[in-house]
Amino acid sequence: MNPHDEHKEGIGGMANPGRYGIERIAYWLMRLTGLGLLGYFIAHIYETSNILRGQVGWDEFLDLTQTTEGHLFLTLVIGMCVFHTVNGIRVMLGHGGIGVGKPARPDYPYLPASQNSQHKIGIYSAIVLAAIAMVYGMAVMFGE
Amino acid sequence: MAQTPSIAEEKTSSAVSSSKSITLRIARFNPQKDSDTSFMEFKVPVEKWTTVLEAILDVKKHFDHSVAVRYSCRQATCGSCGMVINGKPRLACFTKISELNSDTVTVEPMHNFPIIRDLAVRFDRLFNSHHKVKPYLIRDDTDVSSDTKEILQSPEELEQFIQFSNCIKCGLCNSACPTMATDSSFVGPQALAQAYRYVADSRDKGKDNRLKIIDESHGIWRCHFAGSCSQVCPKGVDPAMGIQLLRGYMLGFRS
Amino acid sequence: MLRLPWYTEWLLCLVNKMRESHIMKIHYGTALAAIGLVAVHILMRLTQGFAESLEYESVIENYKFLPYAGLLEIILILLSIHGFNGLRVILLELKQGRIYEKAVSYGCVAAMIGLIAYGSRTIIMVNTGMI
Amino acid sequence: MVSSIEFDLIICGSGLAGLRAAIAAAHKNSKIKIGIVSKLQVMRSHSVSAEGGTAAVLFEDEGDTIESHIYDTVKGSDFLADQDVAERLCMEMPKQVYQLDRWGMPWSRRNDGRIDQRAFGGYSFPRATYASDKVGFFEMQTLYDTCQKYDNIEYLNEWFATSIIHDGKQFMGITAIELSSGTFYTIKGKALIIATGGAGRLYSFSTYALSSTPDGLDMAFRAGMALKDMEFVQFHPTGILPSGILITEGARGEGGYLLNNKGERFMKKYAAGKMELAPRDIVSRSMMTEINEGRGFKHETGVDCMKLDLRHLGDEKIKEKLGGIREISIKFSGIDPAEEILDVRPVCHYMMGGIHTDIDGATELKGVWAAGEAACNSTHGSNRLGANSTSECIVWGKITGELAVDYIEKGIPNNPWPHHLVAAEEKRIYDGIFRGHGDANPYEIRQELTDTMNERAYVYRDEKNLVEGLKKIRQLKEQTWKHVDDKAKEYNTNFTNVMELDSMIRTAEVVLIGAINRKESRGAHARTDYTKRDDANFLHHTLAYYDLKEPIMKTHPVTITKYQPVERKY
Ligand SMILES: Cc1cc2nc3c(=O)[nH]c(=O)nc-3n(C[C@H](O)[C@H](O)[C@H](O)COP(=O)(O)OP(=O)(O)OC[C@H]3O[C@@H](n4cnc5c(N)ncnc54)[C@H](O)[C@@H]3O)c2cc1C
Numbered sequence A: 001m002n003p004h005d006e007h008k009e010g011i012g013g014m015a016n017p018g019r020y021g022i023e024r025i026a027y028w029l030m031r032l033t034g035l036g037l038l039g040y041f042i043a044h045i046y047e048t049s050n051i052l053r054g055q056v057g058w059d060e061f062l063d064l065t066q067t068t069e070g071h072l073f074l075t076l077v078i079g080m081c082v083f084h085t086v087n088g089i090r091v092m093l094g095h096g097g098i099g100v101g102k103p104a105r106p107d108y109p110y111l112p113a114s115q116n117s118q119h120k121i122g123i124y125s126a127i128v129l130a131a132i133a134m135v136y137g138m139a140v141m142f143g144e
Numbered sequence B: 001m002a003q004t005p006s007i008a009e010e011k012t013s014s015a016v017s018s019s020k021s022i023t024l025r026i027a028r029f030n031p032q033k034d035s036d037t038s039f040m041e042f043k044v045p046v047e048k049w050t051t052v053l054e055a056i057l058d059v060k061k062h063f064d065h066s067v068a069v070r071y072s073c074r075q076a077t078c079g080s081c082g083m084v085i086n087g088k089p090r091l092a093c094f095t096k097i098s099e100l101n102s103d104t105v106t107v108e109p110m111h112n113f114p115i116i117r118d119l120a121v122r123f124d125r126l127f128n129s130h131h132k133v134k135p136y137l138i139r140d141d142t143d144v145s146s147d148t149k150e151i152l153q154s155p156e157e158l159e160q161f162i163q164f165s166n167c168i169k170c171g172l173c174n175s176a177c178p179t180m181a182t183d184s185s186f187v188g189p190q191a192l193a194q195a196y197r198y199v200a201d202s203r204d205k206g207k208d209n210r211l212k213i214i215d216e217s218h219g220i221w222r223c224h225f226a227g228s229c230s231q232v233c234p235k236g237v238d239p240a241m242g243i244q245l246l247r248g249y250m251l252g253f254r255s
Numbered sequence C: 001m002l003r004l005p006w007y008t009e010w011l012l013c014l015v016n017k018m019r020e021s022h023i024m025k026i027h028y029g030t031a032l033a034a035i036g037l038v039a040v041h042i043l044m045r046l047t048q049g050f051a052e053s054l055e056y057e058s059v060i061e062n063y064k065f066l067p068y069a070g071l072l073e074i075i076l077i078l079l080s081i082h083g084f085n086g087l088r089v090i091l092l093e094l095k096q097g098r099i100y101e102k103a104v105s106y107g108c109v110a111a112m113i114g115l116i117a118y119g120s121r122t123i124i125m126v127n128t129g130m131i
Numbered sequence D: 001m002v003s004s005i006e007f008d009l010i011i012c013g014s015g016l017a018g019l020r021a022a023i024a025a026a027h028k029n030s031k032i033k034i035g036i037v038s039k040l041q042v043m044r045s046h047s048v049s050a051e052g053g054t055a056a057v058l059f060e061d062e063g064d065t066i067e068s069h070i071y072d073t074v075k076g077s078d079f080l081a082d083q084d085v086a087e088r089l090c091m092e093m094p095k096q097v098y099q100l101d102r103w104g105m106p107w108s109r110r111n112d113g114r115i116d117q118r119a120f121g122g123y124s125f126p127r128a129t130y131a132s133d134k135v136g137f138f139e140m141q142t143l144y145d146t147c148q149k150y151d152n153i154e155y156l157n158e159w160f161a162t163s164i165i166h167d168g169k170q171f172m173g174i175t176a177i178e179l180s181s182g183t184f185y186t187i188k189g190k191a192l193i194i195a196t197g198g199a200g201r202l203y204s205f206s207t208y209a210l211s212s213t214p215d216g217l218d219m220a221f222r223a224g225m226a227l228k229d230m231e232f233v234q235f236h237p238t239g240i241l242p243s244g245i246l247i248t249e250g251a252r253g254e255g256g257y258l259l260n261n262k263g264e265r266f267m268k269k270y271a272a273g274k275m276e277l278a279p280r281d282i283v284s285r286s287m288m289t290e291i292n293e294g295r296g297f298k299h300e301t302g303v304d305c306m307k308l309d310l311r312h313l314g315d316e317k318i319k320e321k322l323g324g325i326r327e328i329s330i331k332f333s334g335i336d337p338a339e340e341i342l343d344v345r346p347v348c349h350y351m352m353g354g355i356h357t358d359i360d361g362a363t364e365l366k367g368v369w370a371a372g373e374a375a376c377n378s379t380h381g382s383n384r385l386g387a388n389s390t391s392e393c394i395v396w397g398k399i400t401g402e403l404a405v406d407y408i409e410k411g412i413p414n415n416p417w418p419h420h421l422v423a424a425e426e427k428r429i430y431d432g433i434f435r436g437h438g439d440a441n442p443y444e445i446r447q448e449l450t451d452t453m454n455e456r457a458y459v460y461r462d463e464k465n466l467v468e469g470l471k472k473i474r475q476l477k478e479q480t481w482k483h484v485d486d487k488a489k490e491y492n493t494n495f496t497n498v499m500e501l502d503s504m505i506r507t508a509e510v511v512l513i514g515a516i517n518r519k520e521s522r523g524a525h526a527r528t529d530y531t532k533r534d535d536a537n538f539l540h541h542t543l544a545y546y547d548l549k550e551p552i553m554k555t556h557p558v559t560i561t562k563y564q565p566v567e568r569k570y
């Protein structure tokens, strides 16, 4: 089919950080972190299943992950987890209609009440908390 | 009697002094003929109040009669002229060249709508989605008899939905929405905002009916509160708010 | 090869009939519940000291502590549901079509059940001392 | 073979009148197939631009009367209205306002929950029912949305109707081009309602949508129906500069002042009783007199203008009741009406004239009705009062919709289809226009035409200018503009633009000839060489019939029931 038939913007248009502000960044960070966490979760289940291989098998596998790369990866997972959780709470509140503003006569120039500072603060906090958690995680893992 | 001078004459006589010109890049594409979009460039004179639509019509008038573009009211009430201007969905008649702060203005057809030709896109899907959410008052006594009076409604009750009533069906929101960018079955912010408009009307009794309609796999749940719809809406409708409030009913936060 | 448990068919049928709002309520519910439980899970690791908690002995010990194993099982179920439903949502929005959408739904439910089954196997086997 | 589709009822035009007719018909009989043919997407019709109000008597308990609405309308018309028609309008309207309410119209409300009304020009009671200052937009939305309830309405979005097909006795169908594909169609039907709106784009300074060209009027004209009272063109006092977009009369209804360069509310000289809320023809003339006598302003574009002061209304009231014009003036003119004074000038706003119909909206051709601004059932005579037009659209939309269904239900003789007429129409538009040749730029011809109308047939008129104007139009007609450079089929607006121009030239001629013939001043038609109303010679309607060379002009009597013409003073 001719791509112009539908003229959908596609995945590229979905990301689009420049045009639609921090809300759009939160949107795709949420997606990426969700997918990332799912990936990690599956890997984690597999990782723990190595316990069934007994002490040797477990230690063997543990050695594979206790590397600098492994720790960096875990740091990332911590960041993803914190962002996804905090932003997830924000999103759930929003989806429930909380903090999205009240309907009112709009006056030109129209500033959409749903794109308000509460939610922006929520997004920034998610990012900042994720960053803090990552630093803390690094301190724990590399600090030994 | 002193006749009034021609307005057109006066316009041209003053235009010379103050006008500057910009480059207008228009996306050209006819799916029946061309294999891909190309851009044509035109130098057009602009005043501080010249709108993008006026610039396009200037091109159509003087340089190339064949530019396909939809327009009518030229005052941001009919919803015809949505297009992507310098990368963002906007109304051409409601965007002044001067506010774009750029010597080059690029106009493209709206995303997420099939192209008919050049800047004109098909709206069938938007109209169908709008139709689907039953955008009318649902109640038993919609017909009047000789002694019918109004259904009382306080200004506060009116305030609950009037903002969503401002929708001109321009489709900019659907063009900006990230879900729409890949999901061609999504009902979209335009229709969802209209579902809310009627649900929130104190005269309406069709809430459950409508909530059921949008509760499907490509319904309201495909909105992730990205908010782009509200950011581009030229009429202050704020579909993102309407959608979340609607979902509030479904999650039991509101009744 | 992993064999799907007998209740798969039944679950698929249920999922097929569910309203999207029910699914999404479950999505939010699982997320909310997971917040608390995952916090406990991680805190327990941290209180034991991160490196020590990963020692073979301590891991086995943890698994054999029934409440903790239960916690792990619940987290496993909640996050599998949440995660694979999230994946389903993303895939559903990426591309449309009857067959594709069916495949996505069933695929995600199947993967979810598969992961739960696989994770449960570890928990049960360690907990009952089958290693 | 020409592609062909079929409906029972064809409604051409999807403004307030067209949509109201569709609902009336669909509601009356859910079996008949209704097709709404519109050259725009249905909900984009010009009616969305109506701002100020819809007139109806709602507060009889507070002193308003239907009788007063009728008399205001007749007096406003300078006694050229058919009084039985005006009566029908005023009697029917209250019910229609409540009907819209029940369909979801977001009328503005009083604190007690009742529908609010505001003052409007020429009325002796505040009876313009409003919804902020977007009345037409909300009405269109309400009607379009209500249409969604009916499964027997089909929407032919962006179909350009080109001609009416009949066998001399009764209506048979229309021809139209589907814009998106460029396909030429015949649409067969048993009945037709023409609701193609006004022709205000005949003037370059105009409040109308760019699509408001007379192609619908011209279609009926060519099919043998008469155009009535076309010389009466309404100039609204307050078109904002430089765009010409309307600043609603509601702005004055809410208390706005018109000022001259001495800072005076000059209306006290011309209509002391009503001041800024005198009927539009009077206010527009007063403004032009002030300008002509040197008490106007110059806008930065060099155009003469007057000032409209809303500052004393305060920011909150402006936001609440005039939000739309606030948006328009901030955006398009860079002026916040709460802080600065607006530059305004009389602007082409309404066509009192249109397709000649009787009180039921029936035209002279069996099976064809006309409603809304395209029709002239003579409600408005020589000057329409503000807020009476949307009312007219709604009332006659309903009436014609129902009558057309009655007509269809009675059964229509199955006469042979006049193939030759379709062939002739195809030849006219494809050989005559699409494949035409020449080097005159049709867009420039259109500009010249509208400039000429602005210059020669504006608020004040005289013999010399009108005759000059007519000469100029005929010169333009002779030039070689009948060609379409865009050869593609799909979405060819170049083609429709040239067809629009074709209809504009013919209609402009009718306007000018009517104006030349009417040697008196009445309502919106103000001649500086015949400054008095002349009931002895001109208390009649003008009719124009199509002929190859030039229109054939006739007259038609005015229906007077209760109110004998008296001098019109405010
Ligand atoms: C700026 C402005 C403000 C106004 N405000 C008020 C007000 O406050 N109160 C009031 O009472 N009145 C007002 N009026 C007048 C009123 O809006 C119009 O008279 C009325 O809307 C006309 O409606 P209509 O249904 O007759 O036609 P329109 O709304 O003009 O619609 C015409 C229809 O015909 C279709 N059409 C035309 N030609 C063709 C063709 N060849 N083939 C197919 N379709 C065709 C068009 O697509 C369109 O759908 C205002 C007018 C203007 C210009």
Ligand code: HEM
Binding pocket: A030, A031, A033, A034, A035, A037, A038, A039, A041, A084, A085, A086, A088, A089, A091, A092, B223, B224, B225, C028, C031, C032, C034, C035, C038, C079, C080, C082, C083, C084, C085, C086, C087, C089, C090
């Ligand atoms: C424990 C805290 C968590 C919370 C509060 C949470 C919350 C949410 C919420 C509210 C959404 C919906 C977003 C939307 O519809 O816009 C979501 C989506 C998602 N979640 Fe979680 N989640 C959590 C943990 C996880 C974990 C651990 C995983 C991985 C297994 C995960 C995987 C996903 C995926 C894949 C999505 C879909 C992405 C999207 O739609 O944007 N989540 N989460």
Ligand code: SF4
Binding pocket: B166, B167, B168, B169, B170, B171, B172, B173, B174, B189, B190, B193, B229, B232, B233, B234, B235, B236, B237, B238, B239
């Ligand atoms: S909600 Fe706003 S952007 Fe979307 S169609 Fe309506 S007016 Fe346009």
Ligand code: F3S
Binding pocket: B176, B177, B178, B179, B180, B188, B189, B222, B223, B224, B225, B226, B227, B228, B229, B230, B239, B240, B243
């Ligand atoms: S942009 Fe799309 S995701 Fe939701 S908030 Fe608006 S509909």
Ligand code: FES
Binding pocket: B070, B071, B072, B073, B074, B075, B076, B077, B078, B079, B080, B081, B082, B091, B092, B093, B094
């Ligand atoms: S032309 Fe009507 S919205 Fe732009």
